[in-house]
Amino acid sequence: MTRCRPPATESSSATANVALYQREAHSVSKLAHLRFFPLAVTGGKGATLRADDGRILIDFSASWGAASLGHSHPAIRSAVDAALADQAGASYLSSANLPAIELAEMLLALAPARAAGRVWLGHSGSDANETASRVIRAATGRPGILAFEGAYHGGTSGSMAFSGHPSQQEVRSPHLTLVPYPTASADSTLEVIDDAIKRKPGYFGAFFIEPIQSDGGVLVPPPGFFEAVQRRCRDNGILLVSDEVKVGLGRTGVLHAFQNFDIEPDVLVLGKGLGGGLPISAVIGPEWLMNHCAAFSFQTLHGNPVCAAAAGAVVRTIETEKLLHNASKVGGYLHRLLVDLAARQSAIADVRGIGLAIGIELTHRASDGLSARELTARVVYRAYQLGLVVYYVGISSNVVELTPPLTLSYEDAARGVSILERAISDVVGGVADEGEHGNFTGW
Ligand SMILES: Cc1ncc(COP(=O)(O)O)c(C=O)c1O
Structure with a gap:
């Protein structure tokens, strides 16, 4: 895996988060942590979160589905x-x-x-x-x-x-x-x-x-x-x-x-x-x-x-707000974008789910020497660097899970998928900045 210069959107994130992470490490127990990258959140609106470095990230997790109406509804x-x-x-x-x-x-x-x-x-x-x-x-x-x-x-x-x-x-x-x-x-x-x-x-x-x-x-x-x-x-x-x-x-x-x-x-x-x-x-x-x-x-x-x-x-x-309709329509749109992406990107083995509960299973086939688990961990880390919050699940830890707010818009859905596409291709192509990825074990 080669290192590359971080893209403009991520320039200050690694250093800016260090302070909060260090501060947290001296006060907050790790017992409940399930961390994939060093995100520190200071606010949020709709399907976006604001990180402590001022970056606005699209939130495709909604805190594991909990923020069902998005943030600050x-x-x-x-x-x-x-x-x-x-x-x-x-x-x-x-x-x-x-x-x-x-x-x-x-x-x-x-x-x-x-x-x-x-x-x-x-x-x-x-x-x-x-x-x-x-x-x-x-x-x-x-x-x-x-x-x-x-x-x-x-x-x-x-x-x-x-x-x-x-x-x-x-x-x-x-x-x-x-x-x-x-x-x-x-x-x-x-x-x-x-x-x-x-x-x-x-x-x-x-x-x-x-x-x-x-x-x-x-x-x-x-x-x-x-x-x-x-x-x-x-x-x-x-x-x-x-x-x-x-x-x-x-x-x-x-x-x-x-x-x-x-x-x-x-x-x-x-x-x-x-x-x-x-x-x-x-x-x-x-x-x-x-x-x-x-x-x-x-x-x-x-x-x-x-x-x-x-x-x-x-x-x-x-x-x-007719959110059943939104989950079905925007979920269907998201699903189609991901199926199209899977046709272009052989690291994706499967796209599945219903509405706004979607899983993207990754496979090691496309990546040189990386297990599916390692590939997935690197992809969600890279997605974070590029401005998207997603985590992974699965008994083999190789399924990127999307549970965005039920209020997700078509625009945010499309923006999130294009970030994910770049994250996968950067990792598969060996050009992703590994950053502090090694410190995050996920599950
Ligand atoms: C299906 C299901 N049931 C129960 C739970 C536990 O919920 P909580 O972590 O809010 O206690 C989870 C959490 O991921 C879940 O996915």
């Missing part, structure tokens, strides 16, 4: 402002509050019939999935959980316990059965599921699915697969839980990601984009389950009215 700002101007406490543990109730009512009105009973509010996808799994075990008396290899359901012990992502191996529950995620054909996975259920009748209480397996590599199942999984769940009294934390609430061009298939989950889990950047999550399920007992799963700030008000604004704005 006026609807969230005014909802948060109003909730803080006359703050109805800080929690729903020991008192009711209007923003939390209104949010629950809205979510129930939009929920699938089987799940439209009661809503639990939490802080994160992790605590929501953990709560769903705990209450299902407690209410059904069935300890077993089925989930997919490669699935990421959270970063708390209780959610890691039934995740299948390689980064979480050591804490899995003995009651977890992981089945392979189907790629080309569903048949072999269905056989594994049938076999597991037959060997332990009455043991499994829940089957957790991600409608698109995001952190596992943005995998979309073959047609008919989830329908076949649902039939098995119904036949055996197993609750189907749709973990829509990353790809739900409009990202795929429909409100709920399960609606891309002919299924209806018993339990729906939302997070990330629900708060539009504020911490809030939800479990939506039947009343018999969600009212299993009081004081079962709570943290002090659950049901926080400020976060609930932000989430209410997100749900309303998806409707008023």
Whole structure:
């Protein structure tokens, strides 16, 4: 890999970020860091972020899908402002509050019939999935959980316990059965599921699915697969839980990601984009389950009215700004640009996803001596240098993931793809400035 003079757009970034990074290193723990490049953000608007050197970067990640309306959206700002101007406490543990109730009512009105009973509010996808799994075990008396290899359901012990992502191996529950995620054909996975259920009748209480397996590599199942999984769940009294934390609430061009298939989950889990950047999550399920007992799963700030008000604004704005339509149209446009790029750039092995949940799988074939993992890490680093924020996922760490704001414009979509194109060709051509790339291990 040769070094080249950095292009004009990146001139001051490396040095300007050093100060913030050094300062951070002396104060902030690394335990939660999942870093790919030395980005330090001082602000943002729409689908862009402002770095501390003044550069404006296009944000194709939206903080892993959390900033669902983009940055500084006026609807969230005014909802948060109003909730803080006359703050109805800080929690729903020991008192009711209007923003939390209104949010629950809205979510129930939009929920699938089987799940439209009661809503639990939490802080994160992790605590929501953990709560769903705990209450299902407690209410059904069935300890077993089925989930997919490669699935990421959270970063708390209780959610890691039934995740299948390689980064979480050591804490899995003995009651977890992981089945392979189907790629080309569903048949072999269905056989594994049938076999597991037959060997332990009455043991499994829940089957957790991600409608698109995001952190596992943005995998979309073959047609008919989830329908076949649902039939098995119904036949055996197993609750189907749709973990829509990353790809739900409009990202795929429909409100709920399960609606891309002919299924209806018993339990729906939302997070990330629900708060539009504020911490809030939800479990939506039947009343018999969600009212299993009081004081079962709570943290002090659950049901926080400020976060609930932000989430209410997100749900309303998806409707008023027709963001399902935008995700579908701009997502389709983005997808087509990337498929065209793949035809020109042999480092791209596959482009997949639905709406604004897109994965770009890279392969080592085009690059001299670089593994697919190393190539991908260098591409996202180079993209950052050139002005685009994207990260990678996948059990082999070789899938660039796009989860931009649902408000993404055609112009920003096109600008982002042209930066990505240059980033890939610079890395493949051996002319990318490696910068501090070696310091960033990603995952
Ligand atoms: C499908 C899915 N579920 C749950 C989670 C956990 O969400 P959080 O990190 O907000 O707790 C994630 C995070 O990436 C996710 O992708």
